[in-house]
Amino acid sequence: MIYISVLIILFLFVSCQITETICLNSDGSGSIEVYSLRDENSFQQLGKQRFGLDKFRDTTFVFQDYILQYQGTFIKYNKSDQALFQEHANVKMHIKVDPIQVENFNIVSLDFKKLDEIPNLYESLRLANSLKENYPIVKQFYKINYSFDGSIFKRKGIITDQEKFDLDKRNVEEREKMYSKYKLTQSYTLKYQFPRKIKSVSNEKAIVSLDKKTMTLEFQLSDCWKNPELTNLEVILE
Numbered sequence: 001m002i003y004i005s006v007l008i009i010l011f012l013f014v015s016c017q018i019t020e021t022i023c024l025n026s027d028g029s030g031s032i033e034v035y036s037l038r039d040e041n042s043f044q045q046l047g048k049q050r051f052g053l054d055k056f057r058d059t060t061f062v063f064q065d066y067i068l069q070y071q072g073t074f075i076k077y078n079k080s081d082q083a084l085f086q087e088h089a090n091v092k093m094h095i096k097v098d099p100i101q102v103e104n105f106n107i108v109s110l111d112f113k114k115l116d117e118i119p120n121l122y123e124s125l126r127l128a129n130s131l132k133e134n135y136p137i138v139k140q141f142y143k144i145n146y147s148f149d150g151s152i153f154k155r156k157g158i159i160t161d162q163e164k165f166d167l168d169k170r171n172v173e174e175r176e177k178m179y180s181k182y183k184l185t186q187s188y189t190l191k192y193q194f195p196r197k198i199k200s201v202s203n204e205k206a207i208v209s210l211d212k213k214t215m216t217l218e219f220q221l222s223d224c225w226k227n228p229e230l231t232n233l234e235v236i237l238e
Helices: 003-013 040-046 063-069 081-085 121-133 161-178 221-226
Strands: 018-024 030-038 057-062 091-100 103-112 142-148 152-159 185-191 198-201 214-220 233-237
Touching: 018 221, 030 121, 057 063, 063 081, 063 121, 063 233, 081 121, 103 121, 161 221, 185 221, 198 214, 214 221
Parallel strands: 018 185
Antiparallel strands: 018 030, 030 103, 057 091, 091 103, 142 152, 152 233, 185 214, 198 233
16 A cells, blocks of 8 residues: 555545645745644544554655655656656655554645745655655646735646546545545645735635734635635735
């Protein structure tokens, strides 16, 4: 069983809380973090023995470390795949599973100089696993583009493979029916901090902090998986 792949499936479809946090500076630099936490109350309803993820693990690495460590595997990939790996070179990853302390999460993060440097962090773990195990790359069916011109921040989800998206959407709908009798926690939260006060947010459900520099927006995770464009956003600063 491939640990990371199973973990991703578990997080996306069963009992996960995902928070995407961006801290943006006035010059367009900043940091981004995607924190995926397994909700134990939800998970226990399903019987954790099914998934075989109860062994302790605490691993922190930078993607570039994997490229160097598995250089023999890296050079076997075609130039396009190698370039994709390199896009994630500076991405940091932390995976922890602790059945005793009841912790199960992964953190994928990046410090960037410009927003357009951000790769698809939602495929970083999958790519790391492909490199480690020498498996073919399975690309996501969507990507997220970010932009900031000093006053307007935009987040745009784009479907890049409609056929794969349609298939995955059907899979999500089937899993929703399968787990409908359970009360599962499946949240997806965007939390963005800006260098100046927020003037307006395109999504009326967004909550703006008292100092007007941070906005928080929460979705149902399965809704976002079925429609990535649901999380499109425009934030205008004063």
